[in-house]
Amino acid sequence: MSPNTTTVEVRRRLILHMSVSLDGFSAAGRDIPGRVDHGSVRHHANLEMIGQAGMIAMGRGAYEEMAQAWATSDSPMARLINALPKVVFFTSLAAVDWENAVLDAGPVEQEISSTSTGSPSTRSPSAAGAR
Numbered sequence: 001m002s003p004n005t006t007t008v009e010v011r012r013r014l015i016l017h018m019s020v021s022l023d024g025f026s027a028a029g030r031d032i033p034g035r036v037d038h039g040s041v042r043h044h045a046n047l048e049m050i051g052q053a054g055m056i057a058m059g060r061g062a063y064e065e066m067a068q069a070w071a072t073s074d075s076p077m078a079r080l081i082n083a084l085p086k087v088v089f090f091t092s093l094a095a096v097d098w099e100n101a102v103l104d105a106g107p108v109e110q111e112i113s114s115t116s117t118g119s120p121s122t123r124s125p126s127a128a129g130a131r
Contacts, residue, residue, distance in 0.1 A: 014112060015049065015053070017046075017049065043077075046077065047076060047077060047080065050077065050080045050081060050084075051080055053084060054084070055084060055085045055086070055087065056081065056084050056085070056086045056087070057086075057087045057089065057111070057112060058086065058089070059088070059089050059090055060088065060089075060090035060092075063086075063088040063090070063096065063098070063101070066081070066098075067096075067097075067098040067101070070082060070098075071098050071099065082098075082099050082100070083099075083100065084100060085100050085101075085102075086098060086100055086101040086102070087101075087102060087104050087111060088101055088102070088103050088104065089104050089105075089106075089108045089111070090103065090105070091105045
């Protein structure tokens with residue numbers, strides 16, 4: 001590196017997105033009695049947020065629910081989600097079969113740290129040549 005070269009570390013944002021009721025209830029499924037439909041405003045906000053994401057990180061439960069719902073859908077949200085690299089953190093899954101998804105049995109904090117700085121990890125979808 002020449003004396004006039006400066007190295008700048010750029011950190012990306014990490015966003016947690018989860019729907020939980022005020023009493024702490026979080027549930028899967030769409031046919032839950034009393035479920036509130038947040039309508040198009042929330043849908044458009046979610047599209048905008050997902051459109052700005054660089055990667056989706058999830059555990060086994062989220063992977064199993066999301067892959068089932070999104071992998072075969074052609075909705076605008078599904079197109080965004082399916083195109084993004086996905087890292088699934090879990091130690092007992094043998095494989096993942098969702099487009100652009102890789103399995104990571106390593107420490108979550110290590111992978112999140114390397115991806116937040118833009119450093120390629122050997123376990124990340126882009127470095128692993130994921131489908």
